[in-house]
Amino acid sequence: MNEQSSNAPSRRGFLIGMAGAAAGAATTAAVTAGLGAAAPAAAAAHAAGTAARYEFHGAHQAGVLAPVRRSTSLLALDVTAQGAAGLTELLQTITDTARFLTTGGAPRELGITAPPSDSGVLGPEVTAGGLTVTLAVGASLFDGRFGLASVKPSKLRPMEDFPNDALDRAICDGDLLLQFEADDNDVVIHGVREVLRATRAGMQLRWRRDGFSSPPRPSGTPRNLMGFKDGTANIDRTDAKLMDQLVWAHGGQAEPAWVEGGSYLAVRVIRMLVEFWDRVGIEEQQQMFGRYKGSGAPLTGSSEFEDPHYERDPNGDSIPLSAHIRVANPRTPGTENQRMLRRAFNYDGGIDANGNLDQGLIFTAFNQDIERQFVTVQKRLIDEPLVDYISPVGGGYYFALPGARDASDWLGKGMFA
């Protein structure tokens, strides 16, 4: 990793830099955003020109339950470090770098002859900027290269092709997935650059997709690029009991002990055929989702956050039986434990070879059990009318590691216990 490049700081040197960083953080006007009140805190801090900060240490990685922020980058990587020792050093370096970036502070001075220790993209002082860095592992990490085959999370596997998928395998799976998320693009890009710089000899980029979330237009939940509010009926991330039932994996008979506090992450890069979609009448669009485009209200109601009433609409006269929300969550007894924590981002990839817009959704969802939740729901959605207007092209299944509990801990340590 870093010692391969004479310009890059060693891990030990990097840790020395941390001391300055921590001191610097205390002098910034940072707002430590509690997870529950994080969205208003982040918005207020942003308006005031100060930066939100999410606590790096804890039983869980902060990026899982933090509110969706405006900018994200997902990077899938393959590990090139050798053996358990090489992987250990890589994970420690990722942890140390993420700890510094999400805390903020002054980068280490290396003297005038060496290249600077930081790109300077954020100026002389690194702002936390509402950054979270979430590290997840893919099934291929457990293939035997690192002696980890016996501790693989039991449900982790490469992502299969579903009917109607058009997966480009070059943008699927990977040993690791890193998700950077922050209030602004420059904070995300800075984070990506610094983590890749520190780990250049230990891992290789496999695919990357950048995304964004819209501000409320005009209020409530952000909109996707089909113009619908996306995230309205999500599960309540501030409900700790619910998160224990639906998001956090638990070590025990079915899972290795180290997975406690982690979560299965489904990522789907789903292209939207926006040129076709924009020619569909509003009535038909709303019937496909089961919600009003303007307000986000279910077609059985009038305000965004009221529940759809399927019991009053058994034949689908208001919300068709094939509507996206009705198929995804029929709200029938026995389907409650299929719910998942969705975190959707829009992407704009420019144009394709035919001159069509390459836009879509980076669908991400955290699950306690990827089979019981994401896979079950995805199978139900196979024949929904919306499939004519979308094309899943990439993604994968990953396991978001439990959090680093303190400054001596590192992400993934439990796998080696």
Ligand SMILES: C=CC1=C(C)c2cc3[nH]c(cc4nc(cc5[nH]c(cc1n2)c(C)c5CCC(=O)O)C(CCC(=O)O)=C4C)c(C)c3C=C
């Ligand atoms: C397998 C899971 C899901 C995939 C893949 C998925 C893709 C997808 N979704 C939208 C737009 C919307 N989805 C909405 C709700 C919704 N979607 C899923 C699951 C998947 N969606 C669930 C579980 C739900 C919640 C249903 C409920 O509980 O009522 C909505 C409505 C607003 C909301 O609640 O978020 C929209 C809009 C797109 C465009 C898309 C693929 C491109």
Ligand SMILES: [Fe+2]
């Ligand atoms: Fe959906």
